[in-house]
Each structure stands twice: as C-alpha cells, then as structure tokens.
Amino acid sequence: MSYIERYENKITTIDYFAVDFDEKNIILNNEKLPLGYISNCIANLPKEFATNLLIHSGKINRHWQELKLNGYSRKLFMDIFADINKMIDYMQSLEPFKYFDIEKSRTTVSKLFGKDALDDYEYLLKHLKINYGRTERNEIARLEEIENKSKTAENVLRAYSYIGVDTANFGTMIINYVENFIKEDSRQKDNIAKFTCEFFENEEVQMNLAASNPAAMIRDGFNLKPIQSAVPTIKIENGKYKIIRRMYFSRMMDFFVTEFFEALSQGHYIWKCGVCNKYFLMTTAHKQLYCSTVNKEYGVPCFYVAKHPEITKRKMKKQKKSDSPYYVLWNRRYSSIRQNKSLGKYSKAVSSKAKKIIDMKFERAQFDFDYAENNYEDEMNLEKIYEEAMKE
Ligand SMILES: [Zn+2]
Numbered sequence: 009m010s011y012i013e014r015y016e017n018k019i020t021t022i023d024y025f026a027v028d029f030d031e032k033n034i035i036l037n038n039e040k041l042p043l044g045y046i047s048n049c050i051a052n053l054p055k056e057f058a059t060n061l062l063i064h065s066g067k068i069n070r071h072w073q074e075l076k077l078n079g080y081s082r083k084l085f086m087d088i089f090a091d092i093n094k095m096i097d098y099m100q101s102l103e104p105f106k107y108f109d110i111e112k113s114r115t116t117v118s119k120l121f122g123k124d125a126l127d128d129y130e131y132l133l134k135h136l137k138i139n140y141g142r143t144e145r146n147e148i149a150r151l152e153e154i155e156n157k158s159k160t161a162e163n164v165l166r167a168y169s170y171i172g173v174d175t176a177n178f179g180t181m182i183i184n185y186v187e188n189f190i191k192e193d194s195r196q197k198d199n200i201a202k203f204t205c206e207f208f209e210n211e212e213v214q215m216n217l218a219a220s221n222p223a224a225m226i227r228d229g230f231n232l233k234p235i236q237s238a239v240p241t242i243k244i245e246n247g248k249y250k251i252i253r254r255m256y257f258s259r260m261m262d263f264f265v266t267e268f269f270e271a272l273s274q275g276h277y278i279w280k281c282g283v284c285n286k287y288f289l290m291t292t293a294h295k296q297l298y299c300s301t302v303n304k305e306y307g308v309p310c311f312y313v314a315k316h317p318e319i320t321k322r323k324m325k326k327q328k329k330s331d332s333p334y335y336v337l338w339n340r341r342y343s344s345i346r347q348n349k350s351l352g353k354y355s356k357a358v359s360s361k362a363k364k365i366i367d368m369k370f371e372r373a374q375f376d377f378d379y380a381e382n383n384y385e386d387e388m389n390l391e392k393i394y395e396e397a398m399k400e
Contacts, residue, residue: 015243015252021113022096022105023167026239027263029253029270032291036107044271044289048278049104050175050264051182051287057102058176064095065172072165080133080158082126089121092168099171120161128154167258173221174261177229180220182268184213186278186287195293196333197275197381204272208232234262283310293333293380334373334380337388341366344390354394361397 018026020037028035033042071088078084096113099105119125132154135147185207192203207213221229241254257263271277276291281299288299298310306313342363349359369387373380 013239013241013254015241018241018254019112019256020109021116022099022108022110022171023113023116023164024256024258025108025263026254026256027267028241029255032274032276034267034270036104037109039107041104041107042271042276042289042291043267043274044276044278044291046104046264047178047182047268047271048287048289050179051186051278053103053175053179058179060098061095061102062172062176064091064098065169067091068095068165069169069172072162072169075162075165080129082130085121085126085129088165089117092117092121092164095168095171116164120157120164125157125161129158132158163258167260171260173229174259174264177217177221178261178264181217181230182278183287184216186280189277190280194333195277195279195290195295197293200272200275200277230261230265232265234265235259236262236266281310283313334370334384337385338366338370341388341390341393345393354397358394358397362393365393365396 015028018028020026025036029043033040034046035041068088068091071084071091074084093114096110096117099108100110132151135151185204188207189200189203192199217230236255236257239254239256241252243250243252255266257266271289274291275293276289278287279290279296280287282297284299284301284303284305286299286301288296288301290296296311298314300309300311302308303310303313345354345359345362345366348354349356354362366388369384373384
C-alpha cells in the first residue's frame with residue numbers, strides 16, 4: 009500500500025524529480041522560484057555552456073545506444089558511471105540545474121552504476137533462467153530486485169542523455185519566442201495568450217523548431233505535449249492540512265515546457281533588457297524596459313544606467329506613463345478632476361487628494377493583474393473617488 013505523498017518526502021534528483029506549483033511560484037528542492045524563472049535561465053544560458061552540456065549528454069547517449077545494441081558489459085557501465093559523474097560536476101553550478109538535489113543524484117548514479125551494482129547485474133545474467141520450481145523464494149526476490157534496478161538504470165541513462173538536446177532545443181524556442189514577443193505593444197495576459205497561440209501555429213516557426221533539433225534523427229525535440237504525473241500530496245503546516253499541486257518529471261523538456269506555460273498562464277513573461285541585452289523575467293504587465301540586475305560594465309543596475317545617459321553616453325528610450333493600457337482611463341479622470349477644480353466644483357485640497365487617489369490606483373493596476381482586471385475600472389468611478397477624497 010502506498011500512502012498519499014507528504015510534502016517533505018519528495019525526490020528531486022536530476023533524472024527524476026518532483027516540482028510543486030502554486031499560483032505564482034514553483035518549489036524545486038525547497039527553493040521557491042517565480043514561475044518563468046527556469047525558462048528565463050535557459051534563455052540566458054551562454055551558448056558555450058549549452059554546447060558543453062550537449063557534449064556531456066551526447067556521450068551518455070552513445071553509451072545508451074551501445075547498451076541497447078550490445079547489452080551489458082562491465083567496461084560500458086564503468087564508463088557510464090564516470091561520464092554521468094562528470095556531467096553532474098559540470099551541471100552543479102549551472103543555473104537552473106544547481107537547484108536539483110545534486111548529492112542525491114550522485115548517490116542514485118552510484119547505486120545503479122557503482123561496483124556493487126555491476127556485481128549484481130553479473131549475478132543476474134548468470135542466473136537469468138530461473139527454475140521457478142527449484143529456486144528458493146528469497147532467491148527469486150533478490151533476482152527480481154536486481155532486475156528492477158537494471159530497469160531504473162536504463163531510465164537514468166535516458167534522462168541524462170536527453171538533457172543536452174532538451175536544453176538546446178528549448179533554448180532555441182524560448183529565444184525565438186521572446187525576440188518576437190518584444191515587438192508586441194501589449195504585455196497583458198490576454199495578449200500574451202493570443203501571441204503564444206499565433207506563434208506556435210505559425211508554420212515557419214514550426215519548421216524552424218523542427219530543423220533546430222540537433223538530434224532530430226534519433227530524438228524528438230521541443231513539443232507541446234509535456235508528460236508529467238500529478239501526485240496527490242499533503243502538506244501539514246502548524247497542524248493544518250493542505251493539498252499541494254505536485255508534478256513529477258523524468259525528462260527535462262517536459263519540465264521546461266510545463267513551467268513555461270504555467271508562467272504564461274499567470275501573465276509572467278520574459279523580456280529583453282535594452283541595456284545589457286540579457287533576458288529578464290517579468291511578473292507584471294508593467295512596461296519595464298531594463299533589468300534590475302547590476303550591470304557588470306557600469307556597476308549599477310541597468311534601469312539606473314538607462315536613467316543616466318551620462319553613463320553610457322547614449323540616449324536611452326524612456327519609460328512612458330502613456331505606455332500603460334490603464335493610462336487612458338487615468339487620463340480621463342485626471343482631466344475631469346482638473347476641470348472640476350477650475351470650475352470651482354471641488355476645493356483645491358479635495359482635488360489634489362482625488363489626484364493622489366487615481367495615481368495610487370493607476371500604480372496598482374501596473375503590477376497587480378487581478379486588481380487591474382477585476383477592480384480597476386470600478387474603483388476609478390469619479391463619484392467614488394470624490395467620496396473617498398472628501399472622507400477625513
Ligand atoms: Zn540589463
């Protein structure tokens with residue numbers, strides 16, 4: 009009997025892992041990251057790293073193909089053991105792979121490809137033909153256990169051999185997607201959805217994605233049908249029970265695609281910084297043009313660089329208030345307030361308070377999607393604003 013999974017009991021090895029999803033974040037191996045963070049990491053992965061990963065992963069794939077062709081050999085499994093460990097060495101400091109349980113990943117590999125495991129597999133090969141009538145029950149159990157272990161070993165081999173191509177293929181897709189998306193005027197949820205639909209339905213895009221797969225003959229690349237298993241999970245916090253949304257993945261591409269679409273559905277998207285050209289994750293529709301990470305060249309965040317043209321000695325495009333989709337309504341209310349003031353309908357004090365109120369609501373609509381969609385228009389009702397402004 010397997011019981012309902014508990015929050016703290018999860019596997020997060022590179023080859024097989026649980027990710028918990030909530031409205032705005034994922035939790036991967038106890039690290040809380042905003043939805044879209046993983047996709048953004050892949051978009052920013054330097055080409056050199058992606059290539060190295062492809063090389064590491066390619067080696068594992070060749071071992072896997074050899075296993076399928078020629079079957080088990082001690083030499084082959086020793087090579088696999090060494091090469092997967094080298095790959096983990098490479099991945100352990102790399103975003104976003106460093107968030108996985110690296111130590112546990114190594115333990116798994118060692119259990120499946122270490123010396124003891126090889127002795128087991130050889131024992132199994134010698135006793136492949138079990139004479140059920142004569143074999144002891146304990147012996148049968150042992151042989152079955154080894155057989156399961158060898159199946160797991162093959163799954164692990166498959167997982168590592170896919171990581172390189174999956175990262176490269178997803179990287180191509182995400183960069184292609186973002187480079188096109190930044191030409192859009194609106195960053196609202198509905199426009200993100202519309203753009204996404206048109207992007208993936210575009211035949212040219214589909215052909216490019218298919219052609220970009222570096223291993224197209226052997227393995228499928230980017231696809232829109234990610235496989236995951238949703239496992240019922242309970243979290244107990246301060247004595248209270250809560251049901252968690254947990255998904256397990258056994259292939260990196262499935263995780264990348266799932267995370268990307270969960271992010272888009274929340275209105276999270278990736279934009280390109282106009283100063284450093286790196287991609288950055290946005291969780292609001294606010295039209296931010298520059299990222300807030302410290303620019304190595306200038307020692308200050310890019311958005312600061314953009315505000316101070318003397319730093320770059322070139323003029324940067326300014327953030328405009330009128331870029332916002334909520335500007336039209338704000339501007340209408342602002343003119344009414346000004347007009348009423350000059351007509352003497354409301355005092356100077358009330359008018360200035362009313363202006364402050366609409367500014368606050370406008371600001372909030374920039375970053376709070378739910379507020380913008382459900383309450384903004386309602387709350388910008390002029391009568392209500394004056395009511396609020398006259399309250400003491
Ligand atoms: Zn930047």
